[in-house]
Amino acid sequence: MAVSGPLSGITVLDLTRVLAGPYCTMMLGELGARVIKVEPPNGGDDARQFGPFIDKKSAYFASLNRGKESIVLDLKQAADQEILRALLKNADVLVENYRAGAMEKLGFGWEDLHPEFPRLIYAATSGFGHTGPYAHRPAYDMVAQAMGGIMSLTGHPGSPPTRVGTSVGDITAGLFTVIGVNAALLHRERTGEGMKVDVSMLDSQVAILENAISRYVVTNEVPGPLGARHPSIAPFGAFKAADDHLIAAAANNELYRKLCLALERPDLCKDPRFHDNPARIENVDALQTEIEAALASRPRDEWLAIFEEAGVPCSPINNVADVLRDPQVLARNMIVEIEDAKIGTVRAPGNPIKLSAFPDAKRRKAAPDLDGDRARILREIKG
Amino acid sequence: MAVSGPLSGITVLDLTRVLAGPYCTMMLGELGARVIKVEPPNGGDDARQFGPFIDKKSAYFASLNRGKESIVLDLKQAADQEILRALLKNADVLVENYRAGAMEKLGFGWEDLHPEFPRLIYAATSGFGHTGPYAHRPAYDMVAQAMGGIMSLTGHPGSPPTRVGTSVGDITAGLFTVIGVNAALLHRERTGEGMKVDVSMLDSQVAILENAISRYVVTNEVPGPLGARHPSIAPFGAFKAADDHLIAAAANNELYRKLCLALERPDLCKDPRFHDNPARIENVDALQTEIEAALASRPRDEWLAIFEEAGVPCSPINNVADVLRDPQVLARNMIVEIEDAKIGTVRAPGNPIKLSAFPDAKRRKAAPDLDGDRARILREIKG
Numbered sequence: 001m002a003v004s005g006p007l008s009g010i011t012v013l014d015l016t017r018v019l020a021g022p023y024c025t026m027m028l029g030e031l032g033a034r035v036i037k038v039e040p041p042n043g044g045d046d047a048r049q050f051g052p053f054i055d056k057k058s059a060y061f062a063s064l065n066r067g068k069e070s071i072v073l074d075l076k077q078a079a080d081q082e083i084l085r086a087l088l089k090n091a092d093v094l095v096e097n098y099r100a101g102a103m104e105k106l107g108f109g110w111e112d113l114h115p116e117f118p119r120l121i122y123a124a125t126s127g128f129g130h131t132g133p134y135a136h137r138p139a140y141d142m143v144a145q146a147m148g149g150i151m152s153l154t155g156h157p158g159s160p161p162t163r164v165g166t167s168v169g170d171i172t173a174g175l176f177t178v179i180g181v182n183a184a185l186l187h188r189e190r191t192g193e194g195m196k197v198d199v200s201m202l203d204s205q206v207a208i209l210e211n212a213i214s215r216y217v218v219t220n221e222v223p224g225p226l227g228a229r230h231p232s233i234a235p236f237g238a239f240k241a242a243d244d245h246l247i248a249a250a251a252n253n254e255l256y257r258k259l260c261l262a263l264e265r266p267d268l269c270k271d272p273r274f275h276d277n278p279a280r281i282e283n284v285d286a287l288q289t290e291i292e293a294a295l296a297s298r299p300r301d302e303w304l305a306i307f308e309e310a311g312v313p314c315s316p317i318n319n320v321a322d323v324l325r326d327p328q329v330l331a332r333n334m335i336v337e338i339e340d341a342k343i344g345t346v347r348a349p350g351n352p353i354k355l356s357a358f359p360d361a362k363r364r365k366a367a368p369d370l371d372g373d374r375a376r377i378l379r380e381i382k383g
Numbered sequence: 384m385a386v387s388g389p390l391s392g393i394t395v396l397d398l399t400r401v402l403a404g405p406y407c408t409m410m411l412g413e414l415g416a417r418v419i420k421v422e423p424p425n426g427g428d429d430a431r432q433f434g435p436f437i438d439k440k441s442a443y444f445a446s447l448n449r450g451k452e453s454i455v456l457d458l459k460q461a462a463d464q465e466i467l468r469a470l471l472k473n474a475d476v477l478v479e480n481y482r483a484g485a486m487e488k489l490g491f492g493w494e495d496l497h498p499e500f501p502r503l504i505y506a507a508t509s510g511f512g513h514t515g516p517y518a519h520r521p522a523y524d525m526v527a528q529a530m531g532g533i534m535s536l537t538g539h540p541g542s543p544p545t546r547v548g549t550s551v552g553d554i555t556a557g558l559f560t561v562i563g564v565n566a567a568l569l570h571r572e573r574t575g576e577g578m579k580v581d582v583s584m585l586d587s588q589v590a591i592l593e594n595a596i597s598r599y600v601v602t603n604e605v606p607g608p609l610g611a612r613h614p615s616i617a618p619f620g621a622f623k624a625a626d627d628h629l630i631a632a633a634a635n636n637e638l639y640r641k642l643c644l645a646l647e648r649p650d651l652c653k654d655p656r657f658h659d660n661p662a663r664i665e666n667v668d669a670l671q672t673e674i675e676a677a678l679a680s681r682p683r684d685e686w687l688a689i690f691e692e693a694g695v696p697c698s699p700i701n702n703v704a705d706v707l708r709d710p711q712v713l714a715r716n717m718i719v720e721i722e723d724a725k726i727g728t729v730r731a732p733g734n735p736i737k738l739s740a741f742p743d744a745k746r747r748k749a750a751p752d753l754d755g756d757r758a759r760i761l762r763e764i765k766g
Contacts, residue, residue, distance in 0.1 A: 006570035006578075019593070031566050046635070050594075051615055051661075052601035059597040110739065127696075129737065132714030138696040140632040142611075142619055147630075147709070151611070151621075152702040153548025154537065161611040161621035161628050161700050164547045165536025171591050173735075175558045180736040182565030183414050187389035187740065189572045195389075196739035203735035206706060206717045208554050210402070210732075211433075213718075214442040216703045217730045218435035223703055228525075228534070228544045232434055236525055238534075238544035245544050247530075249523040252429070278434075313510075313521040317544050319535040320599045320606055323589060326530070331515030334589045335596075347600045349593075352556075352586035353563040354512065356493065356579035357570065 003067060003351075005032025005358045010185065012093045013038055013084075014068060017045040019141070019167055020125045020201060021097030022064045023174030028093070028181065030351040032358070035068040036091075036377060037368065038084065044072060044370040054343040062367045063348035066338045070368035071377045075106045084108065086381040088117050092188075093181055097125040100135040110196040120194045121184040125177045129200030139201055144169030148205025153212055155225040162225065172204040234280040235259065238317065240292050241300040248291070249313040256280070262310035263294040333360050340366035386450060386734075388415025388741045393568065395476045396421055396467075397451060400428040402524070402550055403508045403584060404480030405447045406557030411476070411564065413734040415741070418451040419474075419760060420751065421467065427455060427753040437726040445750045446731035449721045453751035454760045458489045467491065469764040471500050475571075476564055480508040483518040493579040503577045504567040508560045512583035522584055527552030531588025536595055538608040545608065555587040617663040618642065621700065623675050624683040631674070632696040639663070645693040646677040716743050723749035 010033040014025040022045070029035045039045055047061045054062075073080040088094065094113070096103055103109045103124075110122045124130055127139020145151050145163055155162030180197035188194055211231065212223045223231060228238035228247075235256070238245045250256040253276060260268040268274060268290055273283040280287055295303060300316060307314040316322070323329055324347070336350040354360055393416040397408040405428070412418045422428055430444045437445075456463040471477065477496070479486055486492045486507075493505045507513055510522020528534050528546055538545030563580035571577055594614065595606045606614060611621035611630075618639070621628045633639040636659060643651040651657060651673055656666040663670055678686060683699060690697040699705070706712055707730070719733040737743055 006566040023593075027562065031562075052598050054601055059601045060594050063597050064593075128711055129715055131737075132711045134711040137691065138638075138694065140619070140634055140696050142613065142630050142632045143696050143698040146621075146698040146700045147706075149701050149703050149706040150547070150549055151700050152705075155539075155545060155548075156542060159539060159542060161630075162538060162545060163609070163611045163613075163620065164533070164551070165538075165608055166533055166591055166593055166595060168547070168551060168591065171593065172555075172558070175555070175562065176735045179410065179414075179558065179561050179565060180738060182562060182569060183389040183736070184738065184740075186565060186569045186572060189569060193740065195741075198737040198739075199735055200715065202711060203715050203717050203733075203737075206712055207732045207735040208549055208551065209703065209706070210406075210447075210549055210554065211443050212549060212703050213707070213730070213732055214446050215435050216707065218437055218442045225548055226546070228546045230525065230546075236523070237546065238529075247525050247544075249525045251523055308520065311521065313523050313526050315526040315529040317529045317534050318532050320532050320592065320595050322535075323530075323532040323592070324596070324599065328511055328515045328517040328585060329589055332512050332583065332586050334586050347596070349590045349596055350586075352559045352582055352590040353566070354514075354581040354586075355563065355567065356581075357567075357576065358578075 003030055003032055003361060005030065006355065008032035010034070010092045011036065011090060012095060013087055013091045015094065015096040016125070017097065018047050019064070019170035020173045021095055022047065023171055024125060024177040025068065025095050026064050026066065027174070027178045029067045031353070036087065037065065037068045037070045039070055039072050039370060041072055041074045044070070048370065054346070057343050059346055062338055062340060062343070062346050065367035066348065066364040068368055069373035069377065070371055071374045072371040075108070081107070083378070083381065088113065088120060091120060092185070093121045093123060095123045095125070095177065095181070099138060100126055100130045114194065118194055119188060119192060121181060121188065121197065122194070123177050123181050123197040125173050125199050127201050129203060130198045141167040141169035144201035144205050148202050149209055149212065150205055153223060153225055156227040157225055159225070169201045169205060172208055173199055173201040176204050176207070229284065232281060233277060234284045235287055235291060239288065239295055241295040241303050242298055244300040245317055246300045246304055247315040247317060248307060255312060258310050259312045262306050262312055263291065265290070265294050333362060336362060336364050338364045338366055386413055386415055386744060388413065389738065391415035393417070393475045394419065394473060395478060396470055396474045398477065398479040399508070400480065401430050402447065403553040403556045404478055405430065406554055407508060407560040408451065408478050409447050409449065410557070410561045412450045419470065420448065420451045420453045422453055422455050422753060424455055424457045427453070431753065437729070440726050442729055445721055445723060445726070445729050448750035449731065449747040451751055452756035452760065453754055454757045455754040458491070464490070466761070466764065471496065471503060474503060475568070476504045476506060478506045478508070478560065478564070482521060483509055483513040497577065501577055502571060502575060504564060504571065504580065505577070506560050506564050506580040508556050508582050510584050512586060513581045524550040524552035527584035527588050531585050532592055532595065533588055536606060536608055539610040540608060542608070552584045552588060555591055556582055556584040559587050559590070612667065615664060616660060617667045618670055618674060622671065622678055624678040624681060624686050626682040628700055629683045629687055630698040630700060631690060638695060641693050642695045645689050645695055646674065648673070648677050716745060719745060719747050721747045721749055
């Protein structure tokens with residue numbers, strides 16, 4: 001049972017593996033598309049071998065590939081190439097995340113396919129994109145994070161290199177690819193014309209650098225890591241209470257006033273070192289010291305209750321267990337259940353795009369067994 | 384001059400400020416939409432006051448709001464409400480990032496607008512979404528990063544809390560909103576029906592936790608920060624050469640073999656501690672020590688040249704200055720020039736979605752002056 005959504009009726013041929021591409025096609029599936037995963041022989045998508053496992057099935061693969069169908073094709077063999085060609089006749093979108101040139105070698109590049117399938121949208125997610133001097137280099141998330149600059153901004157001053165703790169290199173490329181595919185589908189609906197969407201992990205990292213680029217081009221100073229602080233807003237970061245850290249974010253004078261009153265430190269409102277945001281940035285260490293001196297009198301949860309009451313944006317620093325039981329996360333159906341006949345129910349992140357025209361189902365169909373939909377898919381081609 | 388793209392002909396009313404919403408409407412503009420920024424009186428979008436500044440104009444605002452138009456409306460005044468209503472007649476999409484309930488108070492919530500403007504797509508990007516127990520709480524990027532779990536995975540074991548160095552809380556919410564808007568535009572093209580798109584920063588953070596959730600639900604162990612390491616792949620992280628760190632990512636046995644040979648340490652291929660990925664994860668500290676012992680003989684750039692030659696995925700850890708002069712980043716047109724008559728040319732991140740059907744322009748129109756397009760916009764309404 002596919003998810004019902006605005007992409008219902010759209011068929012995606014999914015020649016992707018590991019994370020960036022499968023994340024893209026997972027989101028297309030979450031929006032209602034039918035996703036047919038075309039997997040290589042000898043084990044299929046590498047992510048089938050990535051832990052953690054339940055009864056030898058990868059829970060990681062199960063989460064990213066829920067609701068997809070699977071057929072194994074050896075695209076170096078003529079017979080299987082014919083099957084792919086038959087599938088392309090009824091497909092709306094092809095998504096692949098091979099290195100630049102790989103699909104061309106097989107005879108399935110955009111230039112090969114577009115004349116024969118003019119309505120087909122061809123989406124490529126790769127490490128460096130299909131043009132430029134690095135186009136043929138291999139890449140993984142770590143490479144994109146490092147080359148794209150986000151690692152230089154993450155961590156504490158003087159600390160060893162620090163990776164963002166989830167694979168934002170892969171995932172942002174997946175998201176930009178979804179945006180491109182949806183825009184291309186709209187264009188096709190209006191003009192009948194397919195197009196190629198070429199997204200790279202490196203480009204996607206550059207696209208999310210936001211104010212680090214503005215700061216550098218204006219000041220010529222190279223931004224570095226700032227721990228838990230924001231580069232241009234204070235107070236805005238992590239502060240230690242009696243037992244644990246909390247987050248407080250007072251992005252303007254009114255919120256700063258509310259924070260000082262909540263801390264029972266009205267003197268901090270009037271302190272000339274902190275009278276506006278530029279002053280607070282200038283004296284950010286002193287401000288941290290004053291706030292933590294006040295926070296030392298109570299445990300984190302008491303302060304969070306006080307801040308919430310006072311309207312000061314705040315949060316605990318939740319770990320994954322906290323996230324999975326957070327009332328808001330649960331109320332928003334952000335933890336869904338994947339029903340797998342063999343390994344039981346697996347909890348996984350839901351769809352953050354809530355659409356009034358479609359229900360947001362609590363359950364998802366399982367990820368496919370390798371080649372598990374072959375017979376039906378072949379029948380459809382022949383039928 | 385608007386950008387030419389698949390959303391050409393689409394008009395977006397942009398009632399957003401600061402980052403998540405403006406990032407969404409920037410991307411819609413990059414795809415060809417006309418974006419009319421409706422700003423509040425008394426200074427408009429808060430981000431106009433965020434540094435760094437060039438001649439008192441915010442370079443940050445200039446980057447995020449390139450190519451948009453601006454009109455100031457006080458939505459508490461009947462006359463300005465009428466202007467908004469007139470604008471809605473010709474609009475395809477409304478995007479807002481107020482707190483839940485704010486638009487309803489003004490009489491411009493989805494329930495108010497949908498009967499009168501059935502084709503209008505209404506997109507809301509908020510801290511917590513429009514439903515659930517936290518719906519009315521204030522949020523900023525820091526709050527979303529902390530509450531959504533990514534901070535618990537970022538940093539070094541035992542280090543103080545560490546924020547991801549760019550505002551991924553805002554930006555991912557902006558990206559999921561773009562995906563929702565594009566999907567809703569496709570649906571409208573096929574059915575004539577508008578819909579509401581409700582995206583939250585917290586939900587978006589949960590959606591990108593990827594394998595941290597799988598690991599927790601399978602093992603019941605709460606994942607923590609791992610510095611620059613990957614939780615389930617080794618070697619995959621930062622390693623110190625003679626002068627500086629580099630990134631090497633050998634995600635399978637073949638790449639690991641290539642790495643060992645490039646290091647002139649064939650013995651490491653055969654070492655039983657490292658014979659496959661699970662063994663390498665188990666002995667990840669010993670592996671780090673061995674690799675860094677080998678790397679100590681040469682500076683970073685020599686090793687990077689050797690690894691590239693050998694086909695081992697690798698990278699320097701670039702800072703923002705490095706990124707802005709990287710040949711691949713430049714070849715991909717990822718640094719564009721915003722032409723501002725007052726402050727000159729400002730460099731900013733380009734559009735990572737490269738589409739074969741549309742040119743990827745090198746230059747962008749400037750961000751608008753506050754209320755700078757009022758006269759023309761009002762003429763259009765009357766005409």
